[in-house]
Amino acid sequence: MSEIKQDELVNEELEKTENCCETQECSEVKEESLEDVVSRLEDELKQSEDKFLRVHADFENIKKRLEKEKFMAIDYASEKFAKDLLAPLDTLEMALQSANANISAEELLPKLKEGIELTIKSFLTTFEKHNITKVATDGEFDPNVHNAVMQVDSENHESGQIVAELQKGYLLKDRLLRPSMVSIAN
Incomplete structure (x- = not known):
């Protein structure tokens, strides 16, 4: 709350109490009520400032969290695609291992060809999925x-x-x- 607004509130309270009466007893009551008004307004100001600072801190925390989540989403955007590419990679590795088996070249060549065709099919399926x-x-x-x-x-x-x-x-x-x-x- 600004000082100008605080002064306006104090002046309003003063006017109310001045119109009350002009006796000595009332003037003592006026002074007490004026002090009460000032302390009450100071308390309200402190509470408002505290509330503002808390809301501002919450806003900054949310802003930082959203920024972090945005960067994580960007960094891991291709995670699903990468996981789907693991199946064709596994197929290629199995084909390479089968090349080391103790079988004749006549038997190995058709099996390698079939493995490569299955791997290509696996890649195309993954591509289609994405x-x-x-x-x-x-x-x-x-x-x-x-x-x-x-x-x-x-x-x-x-x-x-x-x-x-x-x-x-x-x-x-x-x-x-x-x-x-x-x-x-x-």
């Missing part, structure tokens, strides 16, 4: 999602059409993660 999709490369060249690295002559394709995909591109929802590397027809 809205990562392959960039389409059939049809016209789109510079927004394709990167043309060479032009080739092709009788089967019109000029500007994609002839071959050299490296797959991927989208995360609608955002491009990596463009498809393609060759296009002259």
Whole structure:
């Protein structure tokens, strides 16, 4: 509470007590009541200041906690995706261990091929789960999602059409993660 407001309250109380009576007894009562008013107002001021400081401290604590939670959310945003990538990694490690088994090359090669196919399928499932999709490369060249690295002559394709995909591109929802590397027809 400001001093001006405090002075106004004291003056109001004084006016009330002055109108009461003009006798000596009343003036003693006036002085006592004036002191009481001042002490009461000082107590209210202290209580208000204390309440303000507590609310301000609570606000600062909440602000700090929310800031910390925000940074933790940013730091660990990819945790679910990382956990989902552990399954394809486990599959790759098992394929590598099976290569050390005492079996013939004729038996090992088909098993390794099958393991690699299962691992790719596992990766694609994880990507699909997290809205990562392959960039389409059939049809016209789109510079927004394709990167043309060479032009080739092709009788089967019109000029500007994609002839071959050299490296797959991927989208995360609608955002491009990596463009498809393609060759296009002259």
